[in-house]
Amino acid sequence: MSKYETVIGLEIHAQLATESKMFCSCSTKFGAEPNTNVCEICTGQPGVLPKINKKAIELAIKTGLALNCKIEPMSVFARKNYFYPDLPKAYQISQYELPIITGGHLEIEIPNEGENSNSRLRKKINITRIHLEEDAGKLVHKGAERIMGSEESLVDYNRGGTPLMEIVTEPDIRSPLEAKIFMEDLAHLLQYIGVCDAKMEEGSLRCDANISIRPVGQKELGTKTELKNMNSFRFVQMGLEAEVARHTEMKASGEKIIQETRYFDTKTHDTKSMRSKEEAHDYRYFPEPDLVTIEPDHKWIEEIRATLTELPEKKRERYINEYGLPNPIAEVLIATKSISDYFEECLKIENKPKEIANWMLVNVMAYLKNKNLDIKDIVFSPRELIELIKLIEKGTISGTAAKEVLIKALETGKNIKDIVSESGATQISDEGALQQIVKEVIKNNPKQVLQFKSGKDPVIMYLVGQVMKESKGRAKPDLVQALLRKELS
């Protein structure tokens, strides 16, 4: 065990999935021509009045409910004053002393060190608060060699005013891996409940990570540094690992760690200073005079609670307990909401969880992955998958043929029934037709026939295999075996 313990707390910015911005009706659509989704309000012209986007409040409350938090009966917006070219108002509307949500936690599953590598430990990471704010615009640096400072900078205000939710955790995280797992689980949850598309690579979810180390057993926290704006799950872990190593080395050589903001250089894989505490802003927060306080009533909160779908963790338990699925399969199915929705649509038609899960995982999902598609992109409906499973059960087609039929259905969007009748993939259950193949196989494999006749019973399976091959997988194996035995007796 190392002498020092790592302590991490995260500040996460999540873009809320609203159609319009936080305080005006401009579109939040990503990828528009620069400076086309802007108006007087989000560019901070004098004399305009912001108005709160009710949907953003609703999504924040939904998040709070999903994370077991307290929804505050009264919260206020505040002005956070600072100047930066991506912020034309020279203040950001945020929340400070009275955030909309406090308390709560997310339970994550971490590898259990010391135990065998497969065992897992459940751990609660507490949430300090969640508050609402607006995003800033985006600076585009041209000819930039370094992160800061470049030849020429352009500014796009389309993102300015986009609703953001900032989720702050307690310093409960104990390793860079735990931080990564927390981010992944949080992203999954936010996607699940539909409040944020949570794609770190596209910036809809971003993370500032605060880290310090302290001697094992010490209660008091060490001096922290903050890693700004990490934009991938992997970089969260890598950046923190680099920072833990730096802190540890500094402690070992007796150097003093200074509180500062740093960034992870994804090229050199180390962290570099951005600004020290002395350069920190005094934001001179004060309550936003142009906006009313947020006072969600009980009835509205309960209405929002009713829209909360089953959360991933509950769903996983249900898949295991109710459907008897093994944990790894349950995990794959719940990992993507559209996949678990599809699975449940199938179940509504036919209650065969194991068969459906099996066909989805082994065939449908493999196909989607291969083509880089989402299940929502294909026309192959749950009804068709059930049709396929039924045809196999009735013995109309063999498992082997079914795979080909399925691929064809996925590719062409045609009905299973049509594909089966067109391709002649139906199983040969007509004895006369099979008899012919059986006779031929017996004639062509005298050695194995002799072995079988001298008492080596398992050789029958070899002969069955030969008949299956000749019939191109369209024969029914048990029928083939019966015919072979009859012929050889």
Ligand code: ADP
């Ligand atoms: P600041 O005012 O500098 O932003 P906060 O107290 O608001 O600091 O905490 C910001 C984040 O940093 C929180 O997620 C918190 O859990 C975490 N944090 C605070 N102190 C430490 C520390 N000493 N080591 C690691 N994380 C910390």
Ligand code: MG
């Ligand atoms: Mg902070």
Ligand code: ZN
């Ligand atoms: Zn606007």
